[in-house]
Amino acid sequence: MQAEARKKLDRLNAVPNSDMFNRTVMLRDQLGSFGGGMVMSPVTWEYGRHIHIGEGVFINFECVFLDGADVRIGNGSVIAPRVQFLTAGHPIDPEERALRDEAGRIVGGNAINRPITIGENVWIGANVLIMGGVSIGDGSTIGAGSVVTRDVPGGVVAAGNPCRVIRTIASKDNVKRSRAA
Template identity: 40%
Template sequence: MTEKENMIHGLAYNSRDPILTQERLHAKSLCHQFNIYDPNKLEERMAILRQLILFKGTAHIEPNFFCDYGYNITIGDSFYANHNLTILDVCPVAIGDNVMLGPNVMISTATHPLNPIERKTTEYGTPIHIGDDVWIGGNAAVLPGVTIGNGSVIGASSVVTKDIPEGVLAFGNPCRVIRSIS
C-alpha cells in the first residue's frame, strides 16, 4: 500500500512522503486563501473550502480554519463552526447534519507512537464520527477514534477521549456524561 493508503486506513505511515507533503501544502494554501478572503463575500469564501471538503449541504465556517488534507472531511447539512476550527484529518472525519462548533474547537484523528524512536518516522490516526444535531462548546478537543452520538452536547473546554452516547450532556477533562438531555 502507499503511504496515503496506510494513513487513511489508520496504519502507521510516513508523513514526510512526497505525495502527502504536496497534498498537505495544497490544503494549507487553500486554508490560507480562505482565512484572508474578504469576510463580506461569504459564498466566494466558502467556495474555497469546497475545493477541499465534501459538504453535503449548507455550511458556514468562520475564519480561521485549518486542516491537514481536507479530502478526509465530510460535513452534513446546516453546519456552523465559529472561529479557529482545526481538523487534523489524516483519517476520515464524518460530521452529521445540524452540527454547531464553538470557537477554538480541535478535532484530531492524528496521533503518534509513544516510543520516541518510532515517533521520529511514523504516525497514524483513527477516524472520528460526530452525529446529527451535536453542539460542541468552545475550546473543546475531540481526540482520535471518538464517536459522538446524535443530539449530544459537549461542554466548553472538554477533552473528548472516549465515545459519547446519543442525547447526553457531557463535559470535563476527560469528558464524561453528566446527564441525559430530555
C-alpha cells in the same frame, strides 16, 4: 498535498466571512464534502479532503482539523470557537514511535490517524479537544474545555477532562417548551 491544501486554505481565510457564496464554492472545492452552512475564518486543516460537513452546520472561528483521517460532522451540528479535531496520535512505545531511515537513524515520528465522527444536531462547546477514534452521538452536547478521548452516546450532556457523561438530555432542557409551561 499539504502544501497545496495550505495555499487553498490561505485563500479561503482571506475571503470575508460575509461572502458566503464564494466561501461555499471554495469549501466545496477544498473539503471531502460540504453540505452547506458556515465555516468561520480563520480555520486550519492539514488536507481538507478528509473533512465531511453535513447540511446546516455552523463552525465558529479558530477551529483546527488535523485530518489525516476522516472527520465527519453531521447535519445541524454547531461547533463553538477553538474546537480541535485531532485525528493524529502517536504510539506510546518509543521504539514504535520512532521513524527510522534505512541506516536506523531516527528521522521523525510515526503517526496513527483515526477517524472522528460527530452525529447530527450535536453542540460542541468552546475549546474542546476531540481525539482520533472518537464518535459523538446524535443530539449530544459537549461542555466547553472538554477533552473527548472516548465515544459519547447520543442524547447526553458530557463534559470534563477526560470527558464523561453528566446526564441525559430531558424535555426540561427545551427552553421554548419550558417557558410555555
